[in-house]
Amino acid sequence: MTHLSNQPKNGALQGTGSDIAFQGKYAFAGNYDGFTVYDLSDKKNPEQVVQVSCPGSQNDISVYKDILVLSTDSSRSDDSCASTSMPATEKAAWEGIKIWDISNPLAPEYVKSIETECGSHTHSLAPSKNGRTVYAYVSSYAPNASYPDCQPPHDFVSIVKIPVKHPTSAELVATPNLFPDGGYEGDPERRASTTSGCHDITTYAKYDLAAGACMGDGILMDIRDRERPRVISQVRDTENFAFWHSATFNNDASKVVFTDELGGGGLATCTEEFAPELGANGIYDIERKRHGKTELEFASYYKIPRINTAEENCVAHNGSLIPVKGKDLMVQSWYQGGVSVFDFTDSENPREVAWFDRGEGVSGGGTWSTYYYNGYAYSNDLAIGFDTFDIDDSIDGRAERVKQRDLNPQMQTPFRG
Template identity: 55%
Template sequence: MKDSAPRGRQVKRLAVLSAAVIGLALLTAPASAQDPLDPGTPPGVDEIASTPNLKQVAYLPKTGPFASTTNSDWAFKGHYAFGGNYNGFAVYDISKPKTPTVAAQVLCPGSQNDISISGNLLFLGTDSQRTNDSCDNVAATTAEPGERWEGIKIFDISDPLTPVYLKSIKTDCGSHTQTLIPGKHGDPNVYLYVSSYNTSGVDQPNCVLPHDKISIVQVPKANPTAAAVVAAPVLFPDGAYPGSPGHTATSGCHDITAYPDKNIAAGACMGDGVLFDISERTAPRIITTVRDTVNFAFWHSATFNNNATKIVFTDELGGGGQATCNPEIGPNRGADAVYDIVGRGNNRTLEFRSYFKIPRTNTATENCVAHNGSLIPVPGRDIMVQAWYQGGISVWDFTNSSRPRELAYWERGPISATQFVSGGSWSAYWYNGFIYSNDINKGVDVLELKDIRTDLAKLFRTNVFNAQTQKNFLLP
């Protein structure tokens, strides 16, 4: 965030002004918990539909070695956006958000190529067995198990235009996602919580069952080539959710989001939602867990509100590869779930408050599922932007945990009107006044939100953004 001497007074003035502005705006808002924002008829192939307050201001198609492979997650630093792709990652110059450019492309195959950034270091996660740990590799199909590699790669991005590959760290089951956590005061390291899982039901090379743990990579900031796995804690030593028809058993975590300043993290662990104490960075401890054996199929990701008094969990119904936003599936399956954090210390629990799902019907040829989101920094409100694959991009307010409501949406019509084709926005995050979407098939979309209820968010600035590492946006 941009610092100034009267920071405290500035924040208080913004919060007061925000409360007044938001209150006025909400006086004229519909009263129901989830009013459809003119869902209308689904747009046609490649057509755009949106509310008037959310508009596309730029688009960059996929190019070069990434043209035919899947775009994945984002991380941001300064005037650059780093977009993952199953063939590596791209660096975009976003100094002029309405005219972004491709600044560099790093060819380094290995799904999903999830990205996190700390200082001048970029961490790239590989969750597919490769023939080696270099960027010149192919998928391992016949190699001996000992020769297979998956895990974390570290790049130096001191010059974002010429990233330099520094180091690899092999991890059990690879790295489906990874969460960056800075060391506590005086600790010269950063840590990566590497999440991965095995749903096959059989032992696999590099991933032996039961896999109910995470790998913790310690990275010395002054010597990143000394990075290594320093712990692999079993998260569920007494057993986790065993699974049931339509509900995945827990055999690891899909995603962990940390709030390091408060020493907590939220885990979306397949069959369990988890609140962790991360006071000891290499030994996370479960405070409490929740399950939803009625509507949740696969606990997928998590986002705290700014005060860390709530958690939004997402459900990856259908694995992200099915049409799930329709009347047949309904409003509760494949939805977000809002939980309040109740109590203090070791007595904290998670109490369910509501579901939120986009209130539009997609066609039968479109995959639709809730994906990671990020907060829009509006003082006094809990507002987030979220990708829903071909369901588009939704901006919604969960300030009232029991009555979430959508404020805006933007979506592109199906890739095909006649056959199912997977695509849509993998990740859509707010960064310094704009929303950036990494579309699985199409490329990069930049959206601008113009709404009295969120306008104050444009005053806030940050220099680094990782969706799975949260901090209080009201503090420097």
């Protein structure tokens, strides 16, 4: 991998850099203080064209047609972009999702908010079959008996229905309980989290599937009825996984890569102290059984093979597929462990094929999310801005010919390659 450019954080957005979504020639990069729009016309050196100040961590971000959605998972005084922090113990505090009109990407317009229980740590979009409606599956967690709007056990997700042509009519339509048995109870000795809702969900509308990373459990859901997702397979790793963080399908939905964010992104898990199975990816095959039963079956772990220092936070985090037909390739952020490209075509024997590491102390946190879009990898760093990478043609040469109109890594669409 070759690092081509960096667009430093600036202006009002000095908070933590978070997720990224893409549409046309634009990248929409989240920040705890708002979001930035980059023009990718010069793919090697993107230009910042819009900066929107709207504090509310994490500002997890997605786009669909003329709609942009932001997640707010910090208690605020109200739903405005001028809000201030307010304790979650206050009933008047607000958390949820904010909906924007981006029909003009250079002038985003805030049009609607929806409050959701426990806020919105992340969200994932799932369009209806006719594309006239898009659903937001809102993931949140960490209930507390002292929080009026976030009561335990909180084993559900919130589903918001957004009419594409009339986003101001968006409404909360369902809160399905995904864990009627309560889910995993956690294990403090392993730093393993209790299941309480989900941290992240990835949808794959073509196959009517969604994969949920739910702290203590990994799940596969049937989402043919968008308002009534149904868990069809559930897995648990009580030996090595501590925090089921996110999920990525391969292109034909025969595999899922789950990530384990051991330590919540603050631990240095890429040292000799931590085994290769800890703070890693778990690769699962999706097996279609007789009588229509579908199951997740564990295949292997993948962790970057480099040993980092004890001063570098390093653990599996956000990534996306590289669209090479016939292969399962993924580019992924590992905080201060850098960026890794790995091949999991053989799900039992994944291997790294490219990587980039800035080295210790350059970034105060490292890279949050790295995604492949139209020939290049783009990364949002927690501390130092927006990066562009080129991957050697021997790896992504065929992918460079794939023209994507948009990319929401938590709303997968198939590529032809």
